[in-house]
Amino acid sequence: MILEKIKEKFLDDVLETYEFRGDLVAVIRKEIICDLMEFLKTNPALDFNILMDLTAVDYLWQERIPRFDIVYHLYSLAKNHRLRVKASVDEKDPTIESLTGIWPIADWFEREVWDMFGIKFEGHPHLKRILMYQGFEGHPLRKDYPVTKRQPLIGPVN
Amino acid sequence: MKTQSQPQQESFFTSQLNDMIGWARKYSLFQYPFVTACCGMEYMSTACSHYDIDRFGAGLPRFSPRQSDVLMVVGTISHKLAPVLKQIYDQMCDPKWVVAFGVCTCTGGFYDNYATVMGIDTIIPVDVYIPGCPPRPENVLDGLIKLQEKIQCQRQEI
Amino acid sequence: MNTAQTRQHTMMLNMGPSHPAMHGIIRLVLELDGERVVNSDVEIGYLHRAFEKSSEQSGYLQVIPYTDRLNYVSPLINNMGYSMAVERLFGIKPTERCEYIRVIMSELSRVSDHLTCIGASAMELGAFTAFLYMIKARELLYQGIEMVTGARLTISYIRPGGVKADLPAEFEPHIRNAIKETRKILKECDKLLTRNRIFVDRLKGIGIISKEDALAYGITGPFLRSTGIDYDVRKNCPYSVYNRFDFDIPVGTTGDNYDRYLCRMEEMEQSLQIVEQALSSIPGGNLMVDTEGREIPAAMMVDLAKMGETEGLIQLEVDLDPTLQGGTRKYFDAVEAPEKRAVLPAKEDTYGNIEGLMQHFKLVMLGHGITPPAGEVYQAVEGGNGELGFFVVSDGSGRPYRVRVRPPCFPIMAALPLMINGGFLADIIPTFGSVNMIGGELDR
Numbered sequence: 001m002i003l004e005k006i007k008e009k010f011l012d013d014v015l016e017t018y019e020f021r022g023d024l025v026a027v028i029r030k031e032i033i034c035d036l037m038e039f040l041k042t043n044p045a046l047d048f049n050i051l052m053d054l055t056a057v058d059y060l061w062q063e064r065i066p067r068f069d070i071v072y073h074l075y076s077l078a079k080n081h082r083l084r085v086k087a088s089v090d091e092k093d094p095t096i097e098s099l100t101g102i103w104p105i106a107d108w109f110e111r112e113v114w115d116m117f118g119i120k121f122e123g124h125p126h127l128k129r130i131l132m133y134q135g136f137e138g139h140p141l142r143k144d145y146p147v148t149k150r151q152p153l154i155g156p157v158n
Numbered sequence: 159m160k161t162q163s164q165p166q167q168e169s170f171f172t173s174q175l176n177d178m179i180g181w182a183r184k185y186s187l188f189q190y191p192f193v194t195a196c197c198g199m200e201y202m203s204t205a206c207s208h209y210d211i212d213r214f215g216a217g218l219p220r221f222s223p224r225q226s227d228v229l230m231v232v233g234t235i236s237h238k239l240a241p242v243l244k245q246i247y248d249q250m251c252d253p254k255w256v257v258a259f260g261v262c263t264c265t266g267g268f269y270d271n272y273a274t275v276m277g278i279d280t281i282i283p284v285d286v287y288i289p290g291c292p293p294r295p296e297n298v299l300d301g302l303i304k305l306q307e308k309i310q311c312q313r314q315e316i
Numbered sequence: 317m318n319t320a321q322t323r324q325h326t327m328m329l330n331m332g333p334s335h336p337a338m339h340g341i342i343r344l345v346l347e348l349d350g351e352r353v354v355n356s357d358v359e360i361g362y363l364h365r366a367f368e369k370s371s372e373q374s375g376y377l378q379v380i381p382y383t384d385r386l387n388y389v390s391p392l393i394n395n396m397g398y399s400m401a402v403e404r405l406f407g408i409k410p411t412e413r414c415e416y417i418r419v420i421m422s423e424l425s426r427v428s429d430h431l432t433c434i435g436a437s438a439m440e441l442g443a444f445t446a447f448l449y450m451i452k453a454r455e456l457l458y459q460g461i462e463m464v465t466g467a468r469l470t471i472s473y474i475r476p477g478g479v480k481a482d483l484p485a486e487f488e489p490h491i492r493n494a495i496k497e498t499r500k501i502l503k504e505c506d507k508l509l510t511r512n513r514i515f516v517d518r519l520k521g522i523g524i525i526s527k528e529d530a531l532a533y534g535i536t537g538p539f540l541r542s543t544g545i546d547y548d549v550r551k552n553c554p555y556s557v558y559n560r561f562d563f564d565i566p567v568g569t570t571g572d573n574y575d576r577y578l579c580r581m582e583e584m585e586q587s588l589q590i591v592e593q594a595l596s597s598i599p600g601g602n603l604m605v606d607t608e609g610r611e612i613p614a615a616m617m618v619d620l621a622k623m624g625e626t627e628g629l630i631q632l633e634v635d636l637d638p639t640l641q642g643g644t645r646k647y648f649d650a651v652e653a654p655e656k657r658a659v660l661p662a663k664e665d666t667y668g669n670i671e672g673l674m675q676h677f678k679l680v681m682l683g684h685g686i687t688p689p690a691g692e693v694y695q696a697v698e699g700g701n702g703e704l705g706f707f708v709v710s711d712g713s714g715r716p717y718r719v720r721v722r723p724p725c726f727p728i729m730a731a732l733p734l735m736i737n738g739g740f741l742a743d744i745i746p747t748f749g750s751v752n753m754i755g756g757e758l759d760r
Contacts, residue, residue, distance in 0.1 A: 020691050021404045050534050053694070053722040057709055061717075073694055073705065073722070077531070077545070080552055084694060105534040108730040116368075131361035131759055132273075133238045140272050140369055147271050147369055152237045154244055155281045192334055194341050195363055195756055196388035199432070199469055203458070206451040221336030239341060239362045242333050268381070271366040292469055 002046060002083055009039060023084055030070070030087040034097045040074060040083070041102060048074040048083060051099070054109035056089075056117045060143040066090035068119060072099075089119055098124040116141035179314040183227070183253070184306040185215035190226035192246065195233030197260035197292040209295040214302050223249040228305070229282075234262035235275045247282045253315055255285040255305060260292050267291055326354055331744065333362050339436050340755040342729070344736075344744065351740050356733045363755035371719040376402055376476065376686050379719060384470040386721060387757040389432050390425035390700045392418075392461075395474035398719075400555065401695035401706040402476040405688035408609035414478045415557045416598040421473065422697075423587040423594075424461060424491070427498065428454045429700030429752070430538075430580045430587075437577075437749025438509060441518050446505045453501040456494040463487050476686065478604030478612075488595055495588050502584060510581070519574040523735040523747030526571065533731040537702025537724050538579045539751070543571035549698040560597075561590045576750040607686050687714050699724050701752055725751065725758040 003017040006026050013036075016027040028036060040048040053073040060067055066088040074083045089096050098121035099106035110121040111130040118139035121127060129136065133153065138145050150157050173181075191201060204211050211217055220226040223246045235243055247256065258278055261267040264287045266276035278284060285308060288301035331344040341362040347355040367386065371379045383398045384391040396418050403410065410418070435450030458468045464483055465473040473480050509515050525535070527543045540547055548565045550558040566582035568575025604612040665672025690712035696705040702724030709718040728751050736744050 021407060021693050023693055049531055050536075052534060052696075052703065053705055053707065053720070055707065055720045057718045062711060071707065071720075073707070077547055077552075082553075082694070103534065104532050105727050105730055108726065129361075131364040133361070140366065143372075145272070145369075147366070147373055149272050150237065151272070152275070153241050155240060155275065193339070195365075196385050196470060198339065199388055202432070202436075202451060203455060203468075206455075207448050208452060208455045234363060234365055236362060236364055238364065239333060242362075246334060269365045269370065271370055273364045273366040294468065 002081065005043070005046060006036070006040075010036060024082065025084045025086060027086045027088070030089055030096050033070075033085075033087050034099065034102070036085065037072075037099055037102050040085075045079075046076065047078050048076045050075045050077060051103040051105055051109075052082075054099070054106060054113065056113045056119060056141075058117060058141065058143045068094065068117060070096055070113070070119065094118060095120045095122055097122050100124055115139065118142065176314050177310070179316065180310040180312070183314070184309040187216040187228050187255075187302075187305075188218055188220045188226045189216055189228040189230050190221070190223050190246070190250070191219050191230045191232055192243065193232045194235065194239065195260075195262065197232045197262070200292040200295060200298065201230070201232045201259065204295040204298045209299065211299065211302065214299065214306070216302055223247075224251060226250060227254055229254065229256045230259050231256065231263045231278050232259040234260075234267070234269060235278055235281075236273050237275060238273075240275050240281055243278065244281050255309065256282055257301060257305060258284045258287045259298065259301075261289050262291070263287075264289055329741075333359075336440075339749075340753045340758070342753060342755070342758075344732075346741070346744075348741060351742070353736050353739055353741060353744070356736055358729055358732050360729060361759050363759040365756070365760065367721065367760040368719055371716055373715070375714050376688070376716055379716060380472045380475060381470065384472055385756050386723070386760065387429070387699060387701070387704070387754045388469060389752075389754060390422070390429040391469065391471050392421045392425040392474060393697060393699050393704065395472065396422050396556075397695055397697040397699070397704050397706045398708075399474050399476045400697065401693050401708045402686075402688060404693045404695055405691060405708060405710050406476075406607050406609075406686075408477065408605055408607065410478055410605055411602050411611055412557075412599045413601045414603050414605075416594050417479050417483060417603075418474055419556055419558065419561070420483075420491075420591050420594045420598075421461070421464070421479075423590045424457050426587045426698075426700055427584050428457050430584050431457075433700070433749070433752035434505075434509075434577060434580055437746060437752075438505075438515070440745050440749050441515060443509060443512070443515060446508050449501050449505055449508075453494075453498045456497050460487065460491045460494050463490060477606065482603055491591065491595065495592060498588065499585075502581065506581065510578070516574065518743075518746050519572065519577060519750075521570075521572050521574075522739065522743045523573045523750065524571055525731065525735055529731065529734055530571065533734075534727040535702065535731060536727075537699070538576055538583065539702065539728055541565065542568035542575035542579050544569055549696050549703050553696065555695075555697060558590075561593050563587075563590050573746045573750045607688075687712065696722075699757075701725055701728070701754070701757075704757075721757070721760055723757040723760065725753050729753060729758060 002024055003026060007014050007017060010032055013029045013032045014026060015029060018025055040046050052075045055071050057069045057071060058067060068089040070087045070089055072085040087096060098110055110124055111127060113119050114127050115129045115131050116139055136151055193201060203209060229247060229250060258264045262269060263278045266274055286301050286305045288298055290297050327348045329346045329348050331346060333341040333343045343359040345357040346353050367382050370382055379398060380395060383394040386394045431450045431454045435447040439447035462468050464487055465471045525543060527545060530540050530543050536547060544567050546565045546567045551565055563586045566579045568579055602611040606612055666676040688710045690710055692709040694705055694707045696703050704724055705722030707720040708716055711717040735747050
């Protein structure tokens with residue numbers, strides 16, 4: 001029902017919809033992310049009022065193009081249903097629109113994705129590192145960042 | 159420290175100044191708990207009534223580095239936090255001792271990755287290592303007694 | 317001195333990262349006008365331990381110890397969330413008895429979580445006695461948990477496919493006694509705190525958050541419930557066997573610190589009731605399923621060594637199979653068979669005979685561990701602070717491609733400036749205490 005409604009509204013901008021182990025997933029083009037989220041939040045039949053999670057996945061090891069997926073998990077308190085929305089972002093142009101205007105919590109989640117994956121959110125008020133420190137180079141959760149590459153502030157690089 | 163008492167006369171007491179100061183110092187340890195992570199839960203257990211660290215003269219946590227003798231580093235130290243730890247150590251007055259509480263502070267534990275310091279002894283000197291992830295309260299008390307032995311035996315700076 | 321002139325300037329103050337009233341490491345950058353907080357900024361990340369990166373480097377089973385250390389006050393709930401996510405990737409369901417044990421253990425964890433939260437925040441407000449009492453109750457629960465799992469805190473007890481070991485015979489009497497004692501202690505603390513003038517004055521009307529703000533910030537758990545919204549994953553999206561138990565979700569009305577305190581106090585009582593119900597109705601039967609959902613007989617799971625009883629295992633004589641083709645017990649077939657078990661073999665087999673050792677080795681080493689089919693799932697459980705979600709992506713290999721945790725503290729910390737701005741500096745302490753920030757979970 002949810003997936004049909006999205007397809008009805010956004011037609012070709014919805015690339016794929018499927019269900020895996022009970023999780024509903026919609027894969028969309030990144031350009032419509034703000035419109036889609038606004039629709040999901042305001043449509044009374046869907047009523048997704050909580051942005052539960054926002055994260056990214058790096059598909060470098062699968063040699064997939066585009067390289068990144070931004071993954072949104074939504075939950076509706078009134079209807080008690082969940083939805084996962086995925087939008088692909090390429091390495092050459094790692095940008096996507098920010099959701100800070102729709103959900104204030106997107107602020108911190110997007111800062112974390114910027115910190116860990118280096119994906120820029122257009123329209124974010126102050127996109128800066130949140131978990132790592134200023135002066136840290138690279139984005140640690142990218143698959144090409146070596147797990148033991150340390151950049152200490154003091155002390156030896158052990 | 160040697161004590162002699164003769165029943166006929168007033169009992170008296172001979173000692174070397176060094177031993178005397180060591181004895182005084184080892185039973186009045188003011189600790190600074192630098193609690194960061196999981197080990198803090200076991201630190202709480204040790205400090206509370208069930209295991210009661212007060213029996214060993216170390217019951218009073220001081221939350222100012224300038225008032226404390228023992229820096230207890232409890233939990234993982236990340237590279238972001240390392241300069242803070244160093245600064246707190248530098249702020250403490252001599253004589254001072256450092257206890258590495260938990261395996262993360264001893265060696266880094268199983269967090270061998272870009273974010274964590276592989277043992278705090280790369281940043282500050284450490285007197286007693288208490289391994290365990292987290293150490294049991296009995297283990298902590300054992301570490302404390304080892305520290306007291308060390309304080310008793312060392313040359314006392316006045 | 318002209319006060320009008322001195323008033324013009326505000327003062328910057330750094331609170332943290334190592335501050336006595338901050339259980340956890342976090343830095344608040346405050347702009348103060350006298351005692352009032354004009355503006356504030358929250359800086360996190362001091363306990364970033366690369367959980368997500370480390371998980372990508374290790375097999376599915378090796379992630380479990382990392383999950384213990386996310387929310388280290390209630391590690392069993394983390395174990396459960398991760399294990400359920402992996403089980404859903406496989407499409408298997410654990411056995412009945414295992415589900416009941418999981419519920420019992422996670423509710424005990426929830427009680428110890430709330431005890432620590434309330435105890436620590438009461439201590440910061442000067443009520444040291446309540447802290448000592450509550451830690452005493454927690455110690456009793458830890459003893460029960462240790463009896464079952466062999467560890468006090470970092471446990472790795474709940475595994476994909478089941479749990480590590482069965483409940484020992486003396487567990488039920490111990491835990492019933494512990495529940496009785498905990499109730500007594502809660503009653504004492506209730507008398508000490510709930511109507512204590514000083515305590516109430518410090519909490520009531522402080523740190524208020526509205527329903528709308530709480531939802532916009534994605535806040536869940538006791539924090540959301542204190543505003544009057546009865547969202548609890550255990551009721552709204554029942555997982556495991558929670559729908560079989562009779563329990564209530566306490567809600568507040570105003571969303572201030574006092575409501576959060578009352579919600580947590582009542583939730584502990586409800587959790588204790590769930591444990592009692594589960595203990596009375598726990599069925600017998602097997603504990604484990606393999607990765608295809610077949611039950612593993614309980615006799616295979618006798619695991620004394622993991623309980624610390626290693627006597628007789630050292631220098632254990634190896635029974636050589638007369639056929640010289642491996643053990644005659646049928647579960648050693650798994651050494652060469654394509655079937656991959658989700659759980660490690662009993663330690664006495666690992667130490668005692670070559671097939672057990674090989675099986676253990678193969679399960680643990682890369683490529684021979686469990687390999688779920690490619691796909692991705694999001695599994696939410698009700699953690700101590702709210703909805704704890706695990707998003708696991710599998711590419712069909714022996715390592716998870718990506719493990720993402722939705723930390724329940726994270727949204728609350730993002731909303732913290734809303735609650736402390738405009739208030740007094742000293743009011744930050746009770747507000748922050750009611751957040752129950754857990755560094756391991758917040759920064760991962």
